[in-house]
Amino acid sequence: MRQCRVQGFSLLETLAAMFLLALCFGALMQAAGASMALNARAADYTQASLWARGLLDRQFVSEFPSVGAHAGQFDDTYRWNMTVAEPASEAGVRTSMPMRLYRIELTVAWREKGKDASARFVTQRTVSDVPPRDVPRQGDG
Template structure:
């Protein structure tokens, strides 16, 4: 016959070990959730900036004239933008003399700036080429 005085249960070391494993697992899960949350915020921010850039670049040649120089402004959410346009020359190494090109190319650079936190300012830069019909010998 077995003794009935022995209690069935966990020792203090087993309880401490189980609690330690549980705490470490909980910390890992919290770290994963924290990283996922930070990545979601960054992704949302970058998507918003990309949409703003696409919108502003679409205005070049429509509401923003294509000409050497620059313009700047601010979006409704406080993000600031600067557009600079410079003539873009294409090097040509062919046999034919090219005195006339039907278009003029401009390099358009859009820079978007926004505040991140209290101290940091972030920037994103987008560059493209835009064509403009060449104007040779304008008539009065």
């Protein structure tokens, strides 16, 4: 008599494959969760950067800041602290035009999952001591 052997996987092999699949699935879910958390954090930093850029762009254009410390709030979440300083006179650059150099240091802060988070921005701006002359616009005679 011939014995007929059935081909297939044993119960032990099937359990091992399921265990390996569950391990891989768990690792993928953990990576996806970490990716989503990093994405949310990046969104907070992007928003802080946009608020800072808007505030720094307004400086010396419509709102001339005085030397010293300033603070404010953008909305319910983001607040800012800004320090405007003039460097020492010996650190200044000599130019043919009378200009002043200002150093602006801006820190945007917010709460992220119960913890304080912040982003710091530093720039320098020059302002002419001479008022601008009226420049004729196109179409003016």
